Amino acid sequence: MKDLVVNAITTTLLDLKERGVVRLDGGVPAFSVDPPKQAAHGDFAVNVAMMLSKSEGKPPRALAEMLVAGLVDREDVIERIDIAGPGFLNVILKDRAFHDVVRHVARAGAGWGRSGPTGQKILVEFVSANPTGPVHVGHARGTFVGDAIARLLTASGHDVTREFYVNDFGKQTETLGRTVFKRYRELHGESITLVEGEYPAAYVIDIAKTWVASDGDRWMKASVEEALPRAMEIGIRENLRSIKETLALANIEHDVFSSEAALQASGAVKAVVEAYRARGATYEAAIARGTEDGVRNEASKAAHYEDQQLGGTFLKTSEHGDAEDRIILRKDGTPVYLTADLAYHWQKYQRGFDRIINVFGADHGGHVPRLKAGMALLGLDPKRLDVVLVQIVRLLRDGQEVKVSKRKGTVIELRDLIEEVGADACRFLFLMKTANAQIEFDLAAVERQSKDNPVYYFQYGHARCAAILRKAIEKEQPFAGLDVVSAASLARLTLPEEKLLLKKMSMLPEVVAQAANALEPHRVLYFCQELIAEFHSYYSKYSRTERVISDDLELSQGRLALVAALKATLKSAFAILGVDAPEQMTAAADTDDGAFDDAAEGV
Template sequence: MGEDPARARQDSHGRKRGPAGADRCPDRRAAEGGSRRGTGRQEMKRRLRAAIAAALQSESDLTEADLAPIGIEVPARPEHGDFAINAAMVLARKLRRSPREIAQGLAPALEELPEVERVTVAGPGFINVSIRPSAWRSVLIQILEQGEDFGRSQREQPREVMVEFVSANPTGPLHFGHGRGAVVGDVLARLLDFSGHRVQREFYVNDAGRQVRNLALSIDCWRRRHAGEEAALPEDGYHGAYVEELAQEMPPDASLEAIEEAAVEAMLEGIRRDLSDFGIHMDRFASERALVSAGRIQQAIGALQERGVLEEREGASWFRSDRFGDEKARVLIKQDGSNTYFATDIAYHMDKLQRGFDMLINVWGADHHGYVPRMKAALQALGQAPDALDVVLVQMVSLVRDGAPVLMSKRAGEITTLRQVFEEVGRDAARFFFLVRGPDSQMEFDLELAKRRSLDNPVFYVQYGHARLCSLLVRAAERGVQVPALDSASSVDLDRLVLPEEMRIVKRMSELPEVVRRAADSRAPHQLVYYLQELVGSFHSYYTAYGKVDPILVGEEGKVAARLVLVLALRQVLRNALDLLGVSAPERMDSLETE
């Protein structure tokens, strides 16, 4: 505890962040001057916004705040161009002029930009801007140059983010239901990192409470039975076969405390292995017991005491969380002098703050949503802004096989483990499945569906797209077609890419940085999944449409070279996006043929 989160930083992929990544500053790139090279979508938007701002401010005294609500978006319809700007509508009231009039006035300023091809005013006052194809094509070079860093962005104000997730009781293996929170937390962490924050992932281990004591008692019970004694399992004891197995490993003279410790250690080891095999790496396992023995609970209670938000009543100590938006006050110290769970939770969150994190994200099961207000209240009482803590609630997942519910009885120890699920359907499919819905929508996980090779299970569709691209490159090599290398790609004449389908793919690819950012900011990993499906779809469509008439690898040399640059760039984008999801990007799909 107490280490500086800024130290020993690694990105989500376990790579040390090298100077190459740090060097990539979009602003500096832009500052290099009028070069078309490296103008990505974000840079285009920045320039459009700047042009609008300059034009407006030259003729009226508008403030930054007036300009803030101006949005630059992708129009729903392609005939509306590449960007739609709502500035005229937003400012109509303020300027006391009609939107269309304002829009007409702004158009010339935008037309002056070299990358702008056409500006039209349409509808209620939208300014529609089309960008020259050559500017779009240069995105391809940018993608190849940035490689695995394409899509990464910098933040003006990066934050020290702690993503706490899974945090399952160390009293048994991970249940399949933990899988959703695990993957959502993991991908969220990757997205936050990739979009410019500094991120640590943590698993909070409840190793001090009654649950682990119960586990120890259950083990003790089995130990006695093995020794021939009559012994009854505790009321709410643990039933799984692993309990009996653990009992056999315990030395006969082990104390209850020793059993507890050994059991927790064994359980955690299993959990670590499950997570690791599911592609999830934690930076730290935070022990509740360590917090307790370090006196952190008292410290937290003391801190609240100092702030005057505690109250003694009925022999207990209450935190007046109701003063900070919670429904009612909550007990921290019970009549019998012991702490409630809430007290240790406060201590843990305070510890996170003390370690320098300024953005706390917790991924919780939706059944814990009732705890959100009190936890936020505690942080506010400690002087934090209300949004210092963000709880992402993941809804329940029900396990289904061919549409029929898979029955489980926790009592009888019949739980389906996370491991069973990902071993049956595969890690890629399991992860993708958990990610394909928004966290707050309930979902069914159909085991048969997840294994099926159909579009119900879009991971295959996406991976196939990647494999297809790889296959194209292999085919090109076989035919002796020159595949452009990184340094020669910039000398390829990209103006040979003229098909609308090609431009569509290029524009989609350019969106990755924004998609990543938005998915991170709105805590919605599924947005990246949808993006991927659309991007891959646009490629499959292109591939099929021209496969007969004008195949990618066939034809005049310059055209083929330009298309291969497109192929290389798309492969890179797919890889980066899949990597963010923790899903593999296979070069061939032959595993399916062996089934």
């Protein structure tokens, strides 16, 4: 619908240029066509006259008048254009333009709001929780945001691969293995003590039980070194199984689980180092170049680990915006975490993705410049790599901060949260906010409010549409269908609220495209909220006077078309967000208090 206005204005501008009325040196500017806040300002407000003022050397209002006078409206959809304020064009459209929205929705079907295939291959990596424990609430935000971004990009016609990077290599995995082995011995009657850094939480005991069930006491005589590979294997396998179960509960599915251990075993890590050497991007040193002259000072964390810094092979990441060069091989020749990650991302490029998106927690923000610099040093375009940083969620319970720590065993699992409030409600809590703002999250409030969670407002909007369509059948006026509803019926949609609803619905494809472009799923959510609010308001206002279903059959069909189009719009938007669109609301279940109480147990 907005396209109609954009086309008419563009055509008019080009025509005026042809006739020498405007110079249009910079081409047609990227003017805005927006629904104004106030109804008095027409259906769409256009700012093109203000934008052209400087380059044309004429006042905006004069340009606006020239545009109106020379308007070329090939599709015959513009009723009137008012000039207002500093030079806005307030466009009023003919009713026909509104009714075409219904045709659009009908034609698009299940693809309404989505775009055709772009051929672009995009990789979205998200969650990537360490397989040393279950998915906890600290991961929840990145998990839902990542999933919604993947859905958005899919809706925009891109070929999306969803990936989970499994850090099944390194010291933390070893620590997990040691803890599992201790618990295994404990189950066979030994008394054990966990040391600082090992995982005290109960889930490790469950892992050990699984191990006992399959291997019995076979490893009781083995040394730690002998048993460790098996302990790590079991630990990672069980944690990964638990992670996948939780993700399934959250309605999230990954296409690829990429293993760091496999990456290491494949030789890819050594290969990336060789590639850097061949490009002259490395050097051997005891300390990173430049760091002597005060890039680091005593306040830097690095100072506390100086004794572990023995030198080795450095990568010249500072040449591409990183604060300092980074080590990629220790003195003994072993690679560091970054080296593996560089190899991993090199592979992402080699796998043929046009765009690579990582959803990281804000605590990994410092990692981004190194990664991008590392890609640049391989001759790859770092702009193809986008990192969405999801800010920390501060967890509160009744206003008091809750510290979540895997090491202390005070983990609140995402699974518990989902079971308490439901997957859709949980998803909503995290998608309502932009990813790059830190938020607070009161668990007690979530427990209390689980019944009036915002998600139900959305779902009720859809269910209400469904209820009206059911009622029409009951009253023997079943809706004919969006594709066959008559022009005469649609012409009966003349109430201002009805036109507003149609106009709003028509914006869905643009909202989705913009949200995908910005990697901001919450935009779709707020669009739905506005649309539903307008609908409830319309419904209530006319519930006594202008009902959807009346004795006027022609009018009823028109209004049912409005309701059906809205239902289709919501259903499509919900699917893009990963939220269920129910046909009817079931009574809110009673929630028992304190569901988190035993989730945070220590050992």
